[in-house]
Amino acid sequence: MWMIAACGSAIFAGLTSILAKCGIRKTDSDVATAIRTIVVLIFSWIMVFVVGSADSITQIGTKSLIFLVLSGAATGASWICYFKALSMGDVNKVVPIDKSSTVLTVLLAIICFGETDNLAVKLVATMMLGIGVMLMVEKKQSGSKAADNGYIIYAVGSAVFAALTSVLGKIGISGVESNLGTAIRTGVVLVMAWIIVFMKGKQPLLKKLDGREVMFICLSGIATGASWLCYYYAIQNGAVSVVVPIDKMSILVSIGFSYIAFKEKLSRKALCGLALMTVGTIVMALFG
16 A cells, blocks of 8 residues: 555656646745645645544654654755746756655665665665766756756755655654644644745735636645655655655656646656666665
8 A cells, every 4th residue: 555655646746846837937936835835734634634633633742743843844945945946947857856865865764764675776776766867957058057057956955855854754753643744744834935935025926926826836735735645654654765766756747747738858868867767766666
């Protein structure tokens, strides 16, 4: 079941990127992040009440709560970087860098959780993922200016915080029902996202929102909520070093839809990188 949940996480995460890109063409990325977090929070708590785990909130230990909060803060930072990068660069350039968090996450899982079964296979698969990411990272060809490649800094920040999210979340969700843990983390992300909006003085932009883009932002939030519920069920019941690479194959969904929706094409080098990432993920899932 946790392998199926990991696959579900990948599919919904892939849809998230495309829906979010449609929602931030004119909408500020920080404002969009804050709005979609509201949707994710509502979705998360609905699931908590559906599975009947709300009563167990008083039984969460201090250690679990601290790590859930830290995981939520890391998620918030990752989101802010990610959607800023999406607003600046193409989906098929931003997503591969963000997915490089897989490499760091697998290494941290081996160190922190002792997931050393089939270690050689995991290391080889991780190396394939890393090389694949490097092949897929391409600078814009618009002739210019460092500003054109500014998305890279934000995408790298997104990857680093995403890796920390997985490790901190694994610790925090131990002994906590996965839907409830997701809802608590989302509350932290919501607070963080709106603090950023007000600190940057962007609240007046809320009056100028485009209705169509708000719809896509909300759909992105629903997809994110579904992805998170699948993901945290998977890491609670499975090996982080296997779940994370499967989840990161959302890149296939993102790139497929980016071609259909935005006509964003991959170069031959990037296609080779995507193939390496796919093979590395399959090896990790089957033999890791």
